[in-house]
């Protein structure tokens with residue numbers, strides 16, 4: 001494999017550095033403000049172990065906790081977890097049912113820690129279309145953390161970026177018709193305000209696990225200048241060390257935004 005391509009794919013945990021060495025290294029450089037994560041590979045992780053797919057989702061949920069802790073440790077401001085896409089409804093009913101129960105479980109096990117961390121949970125996506133028990137758990141997360149001022153954690157659930165963009169367009173047209181805004185006011189900054197990520201910085205870094213090199217309808221508008229990091233590691237195997245390695249890789253890139 002070409003060296004540059006290998007670097008782009010991520011080192012897969014072989015930087016050889018310990019966690020404390022990595023932390024020391026990371027703290028020498030600017031920390032990304034916003035990291036988006038496409039958590040992929042739960043099903044394959046389970047299959048490799050002869051388990052049913054939902055066992056992979058249960059294992060994956062634990063990694064969410066680890067990555068939140070790791071991100072909070074280094075002062076990341078926003079973490080966005082792609083948890084369930086608008087396309088994931090196509091999966092078998094049992095799997096969808098299981099995934100919809102995860103927020104309820106996560107609420108029981110992790111809400112208190114998130115409150116203690118001063119973290120603020122926000123849901124990106126149409127939670128109204130999820131089962132009532134899921135919606136209730138998601139609303140409780142948002143409600144109990146809404147005044148917190150620390151790490152912002154977005155869970156993208158029933159989220160699709162094309163859907164988000166279309167909704168923004170509808171909303172903008174409505175506001176033009178109502179006279180709330182003028183057609184000439186429509187620019188990038190206005191568009192940002194009509195998206196679900198309103199008020200948040202664009203992701204500096206997007207990580208996708210499991211070896212798939214695609215975006216799968218995640219933050220299409222917002223990622224225009226994000227750095228992308230793909231790793232073969234399956235999400236349930238994605239440790240805090242691998243997360244720190246991805247950040248360290250990001251810190252050595254040159255972001256030019258079209259300039260020289």
Ligand code: IPE
Nearest residue numbers: 039040041042043044083084
């Ligand atoms: C990611 O893992 C979790 C969700 C998309 C909900 P997958 O369930 O997609 O795992 P693979 O890709 O089938 O291995």
Ligand code: IPE
Nearest residue numbers: 038039040082083084085216
């Ligand atoms: C992307 O993973 C969606 C989430 C991680 C929630 P998928 O497994 O659904 O993506 P595809 O189908 O491989 O593109």
Ligand code: MG
Nearest residue numbers: 040041042043
């Ligand atoms: Mg997948």
